[in-house]
Structure formats: C-alpha cells, structure tokens
Amino acid sequence: MLDFTWKVFSQTGNIDTYLIFKELEKEKQEIPRNQNEELAEVDFPIS
Template sequence: MKDFTWKLFSHTGNIDTYLLFKELEKDNQDIPENQDEELAELDFPIS
C-alpha cells in the first residue's frame, strides 16, 4: 500500500497522497516495536 501511494504521489504531485504516504510510513514504524514487546512479554512473563 505504501509503495502504491508513493507511486501515485510521484505521478500526480497530490499533497494529500503524500500525507497519506507519510501516515502509512509512520504506522508501519509503530507495528514492529509493539510486536517485539508483545513477544518479549510472552517469553518472559512478568509475575
């Protein structure tokens, strides 16, 4: 999805498309950290 919005922005120059791209980029950066924390808690549960 992120690649598609970047290509669309590249072709159109539409600022809304760019802002959507940046929002998707930010959301993708948040996901791995949360998954790592959840996996760590499963490996080492806090008593």
C-alpha cells in the same frame, strides 16, 4: 501499499496522497516495535 501511494503522489503531486504515504510509512515502522513489546510481555507477564 507504500509503493502505490508513492507512485500516485509522484505522478500527481497531490499533498493528501503524500500525507497518506507518510502515515502508512509511520505505521509500518511502529509494527515491529509493538510485536517485540508483546513478545516481552509473554516472556515476563506483568502481574
């Protein structure tokens, strides 16, 4: 999805498309951190 939004932005210069690209990029970076936090909670459940 990142590749598609970047390609559309690079061809059109549409600012909204760039903002969508940045939001998707941010979400992609947040996912692994959230998964690690969930795994830590499984190992050490909060009582």
